[in-house]
Amino acid sequence: MIKSHVLGFPRVGEHRELKFALESFWKGDSDEQALLAVARGLRKRHWQAQIAAGLDFMTVGDFTLYDHVADHIQLLGCEPTRFGFTENQTALERYFGMVRGKSGHVDTHALEMTKWFDTNYHYMVPEFSPSTQFTLHASRLLEQIEEARSLAHPIKVSLVGPLTFLWLGKSKALGFDRLALLDQLVPVYAQLLSQLAKAGVSWVQLDEPVLGLDLPSEWIARCESAYQPLKSTGVKVLLATYFSSTQGHTSLLCKLPVDGLHVDCCRALEDLPQVLDWLPNYKVLSLGVVDGRNIWATDLDRAHSMIQQAFDSGKGEVWIAPSCSLLHVPYRLSNDASIRDEVRPWLAGVHEKLDELKLLKMRVEAHLGKTNWDTAQAQLWQAHQTRVHQRQQSPLVHNPAVRTRLAELPAGVDQRSSHFNTRQAKQQDKFNLPMLPTTTIGSFPQTANIRHLRARFRKGELDRHQYWQGIQQEIRQAVEFQERIGLDVLVHGEAERNDMVEYFGEQLEGFTFSANGWVQSYGSRCVKPPILFGDVSRPNPMTVDVTRFAQSLTDKPMKGMLTGPVTILQWSFVRDDQPRSDTALQIALAVRDEVCDLEAAGIGMIQIDEPAFREGLPLRTSRWKEYLQWAARAFRISASGVADETQIHTHMCYSEFNDILPDIAALDADVITIETSRSDMELLRGFGEFAYPNEIGPGVYDIHSPRVPKKAELVRLIQKAIEVIPARNLWINPDCGLKTRAWAETEQALKVMVEATADTRALLNT
Ligand SMILES: Nc1nc2c(c(=O)[nH]1)N[C@@H](CNc1ccc(C(=O)N[C@@H](CCC(=O)N[C@@H](CCC(=O)N[C@@H](CCC(=O)O)C(=O)O)C(=O)O)C(=O)O)cc1)CN2
Numbered sequence: 171m172i173k174s175h176v177l178g179f180p181r182v183g184e185h186r187e188l189k190f191a192l193e194s195f196w197k198g199d200s201d202e203q204a205l206l207a208v209a210r211g212l213r214k215r216h217w218q219a220q221i222a223a224g225l226d227f228m229t230v231g232d233f234t235l236y237d238h239v240a241d242h243i244q245l246l247g248c249e250p251t252r253f254g255f256t257e258n259q260t261a262l263e264r265y266f267g268m269v270r271g272k273s274g275h276v277d278t279h280a281l282e283m284t285k286w287f288d289t290n291y292h293y294m295v296p297e298f299s300p301s302t303q304f305t306l307h308a309s310r311l312l313e314q315i316e317e318a319r320s321l322a323h324p325i326k327v328s329l330v331g332p333l334t335f336l337w338l339g340k341s342k343a344l345g346f347d348r349l350a351l352l353d354q355l356v357p358v359y360a361q362l363l364s365q366l367a368k369a370g371v372s373w374v375q376l377d378e379p380v381l382g383l384d385l386p387s388e389w390i391a392r393c394e395s396a397y398q399p400l401k402s403t404g405v406k407v408l409l410a411t412y413f414s415s416t417q418g419h420t421s422l423l424c425k426l427p428v429d430g431l432h433v434d435c436c437r438a439l440e441d442l443p444q445v446l447d448w449l450p451n452y453k454v455l456s457l458g459v460v461d462g463r464n465i466w467a468t469d470l471d472r473a474h475s476m477i478q479q480a481f482d483s484g485k486g487e488v489w490i491a492p493s494c495s496l497l498h499v500p501y502r503l504s505n506d507a508s509i510r511d512e513v514r515p516w517l518a519g520v521h522e523k524l525d526e527l528k529l530l531k532m533r534v535e536a537h538l539g540k541t542n543w544d545t546a547q548a549q550l551w552q553a554h555q556t557r558v559h560q561r562q563q564s565p566l567v568h569n570p571a572v573r574t575r576l577a578e579l580p581a582g583v584d585q586r587s588s589h590f591n592t593r594q595a596k597q598q599d600k601f602n603l604p605m606l607p608t609t610t611i612g613s614f615p616q617t618a619n620i621r622h623l624r625a626r627f628r629k630g631e632l633d634r635h636q637y638w639q640g641i642q643q644e645i646r647q648a649v650e651f652q653e654r655i656g657l658d659v660l661v662h663g664e665a666e667r668n669d670m671v672e673y674f675g676e677q678l679e680g681f682t683f684s685a686n687g688w689v690q691s692y693g694s695r696c697v698k699p700p701i702l703f704g705d706v707s708r709p710n711p712m713t714v715d716v717t718r719f720a721q722s723l724t725d726k727p728m729k730g731m732l733t734g735p736v737t738i739l740q741w742s743f744v745r746d747d748q749p750r751s752d753t754a755l756q757i758a759l760a761v762r763d764e765v766c767d768l769e770a771a772g773i774g775m776i777q778i779d780e781p782a783f784r785e786g787l788p789l790r791t792s793r794w795k796e797y798l799q800w801a802a803r804a805f806r807i808s809a810s811g812v813a814d815e816t817q818i819h820t821h822m823c824y825s826e827f828n829d830i831l832p833d834i835a836a837l838d839a840d841v842i843t844i845e846t847s848r849s850d851m852e853l854l855r856g857f858g859e860f861a862y863p864n865e866i867g868p869g870v871y872d873i874h875s876p877r878v879p880k881k882a883e884l885v886r887l888i889q890k891a892i893e894v895i896p897a898r899n900l901w902i903n904p905d906c907g908l909k910t911r912a913w914a915e916t917e918q919a920l921k922v923m924v925e926a927t928a929d930t931r932a933l934l935n936t
């Protein structure tokens with residue numbers, strides 16, 4: 171028997187309906203009823219799409235107003251007590267309180283947000299302590315099940331599994347291992363599954379992507395006891411793994427007391443032979459044959475042969491699905507007018523992936539003798555495969571000049587000409603900066619005015635000249651502001667950029683970009699990852715005009731602002747027909763050319779942002795070394811074309827650097843700025859203990875919150891930094907860019923930062 175399903179659907183809406191509904195609700199422009207109506211409408215539309223695609227189940231439980239992990243915090247009744255919630259607050263008030271950091275009278279910081287595995291999606295981090303208790307609050311989920319029922323189609327409920335939920339949470343209590351909570355958590359899951367059974371649900375999908383990590387052996391050892399109590403609840407359980415291989419414990423997973431196992435055949439294909447061997451034939455095997463992390467049309471012949479293999483090995487019931495939730499891909503690409511005409515047919519967003527599943531299932535059914543494979547279907551299949559092969563053979567994908575340049579890279583292309591100490595001395599002479607130089611990370615507020623300016627330019631209401639005038643005005647204001655408050659190293663503010671990756675994707679050869687290919691990044695915020703389909707090159711300078719203009723307005727150093735090769739790679743949809751390392755190298759050369767052009771235009775400091783450097787690490791540590799080698803080399807290639815006097819900065823937020831400090835040092839950036847304020851400089855301690863050799867700017871305040879820091883707090887943080895890093899190597903800056911902030915708080919916060927620095931300098935001099 172063959173069935174088809176999806177692990178999860180995006181929720182923001184094809185036209186970002188949820189984003190706009192949320193933002194209007196938060197502003198107070200609309201009420202709760204309006205917001206919930208939009209949410210209901212989206213769920214219904216998404217289920218209808220699943221029915222139309224002939225899926226055997228609609229997936230329920232994957233929808234969320236903000237983040238699915240945050241939903242589980244309420245579902246499992248473990249809202250952190252620090253929020254001080256009261257009886258008379260509604261679940262929705264408490265929910266937005268947790269994810270956004272304000273709740274009635276209590277003004278406390280939001281739940282921490284961090285990357286969902288190696289994706290660009292952020293989830294809200296559950297907080298655990300020895301006194302955490304779990305209780306079931308299933309009413310929201312049960313309501314959604316009721317809602318789905320009205321569509322009269324079988325449903326499957328999707329939930330984050332207990333191991334993953336615990337693993338993704340954090341405990342601040344010293345020495346407390348959250349695994350100790352498993353025995354309390356599992357009964358609540360069992361209770362939930364029983365309730366779902368009562369509500370008539372027959373299948374529940376429990377997502378356990380942590381099984382693709384190097385889980386500590388204590389965690390692996392508890393898998394079986396975690397799942398045993400979920401066995402006799404009256405629902406069947408599909409255990410879903412994805413993103414990475416489960417090697418080391420695949421056989422254990424095959425034996426767990428569950429009714430089915432989902433494997434990611436795009437990212438963990440190496441697990442398939444073992445699963446075919448070890449998974450009992452009476453269990454459901456769900457094959458993730460359509461890539462949920464990328465946008466290339468599936469090679470259906472290849473997918474079909476994998477499915478065939480499963481039947482040949484004796485499996486009785488095979489399900490087919492995307493490899494993971496479709497959260498990570500845009501809704502629809504086949505009608506997107508911005509995408510290059512030649513490239514568009516090669517792509518598949520959510521709706522096109524549903525079509526692929528439909529076709530695959532029909533083909534398998536015909537193969538199993540259940541139905542006929544008619545000529546219309548055969549033609550659809552052929553047409554699809556032709557598009558897949560066209561991409562493989564297209565001359566658009568191959569640029570001989572890029573290939574030649576790569577083949578002929580000179581030795582030492584990834585090395586600065588002199589050692590850091592030599593460069594530092596020359597740079598000090600050239601810039602003559604004060605002790606503890608102050609700077610910012612690049613972006614200033616992306617105001618409604620800027621977005622509107624760009625929207626009008628896009629629609630043709632403004633011509634290029636008028637748009638450029640508007641942008642120049644923004645740059646002028648940003649420079650004036652920075653001079654007024656006395657920052658030492660200025661930035662132009664990035665007003666001309668829609669996004670730090672998309673902006674470069676739009677200008678590089680080998681990329682195309684969509685008009686509407688939005689993917690949720692966190693909450694209501696989305697990104698539109700550019701599509702890298704071919705060899706990358708840089709036809710023209712990308713940032714020289716804006717940077718030169720900005721520098722012309724000031725005598726202070728203007729820091730050029732670029733996105734690095736690893737981050738462009740990581741935050742784009744990239745080709746799957748060559749190793750990621752090759753693609754990174756091509757991007758690196760394009761960035762290098764830009765760095766050299768900026769230098770030639772008189773820009774003395776250039777920042778190459780790499781916020782996704784850490785996130786790019788493979789999920790399995792055995793593959794880290796290889797990644798770190800090529801990723802660091804790509805960065806160095808982008809940075810090494812300049813003279814000793816030119817100061818290269820890099821920036822990384824999303825920290826947790828301690829396990830890769832030598833690799834960060836190996837980037838050999840003259841200055842690195844990092845996010846540290848939320849960890850109270852704890853992160854910097856690692857750099858100190860490692861004796862990080864180059865200059866470093868620990869973020870002194872959190873840009874994720876509108877809160878304006880107090881001067882005394884910053885003085886204390888700066889002093890803490892001086893304890894671990896020699897003052898002569900220290901810079902003072904915020905944690906990250908300011909694009910999501912408003913001007914009022916930005917001005918105040920940066921002023922406080924400059925004053926706190928001045929006070930500290932005075933203290934150092936006495
Ligand atoms: N690619 C990427 N990944 C990243 C980050 C990042 O900066 N880039 N940072 C981290 C995540 N942080 C993020 C922070 C902010 C936003 C964000 O603000 N996104 C904007 C969209 C940004 C954008 O592309 N803006 C476009 C389009 C803006 C838009 O929607 N315009 C309106 C029209 C507005 C008007 O007429 O006034 C429309 O098209 O409907 C532009 O500026 O040109 C949003 O969701 O609202 C996203 C991620 C990690 N991953």
Ligand SMILES: [Zn+2]
Nearest residue numbers: 781823906907
């Ligand atoms: Zn950042």
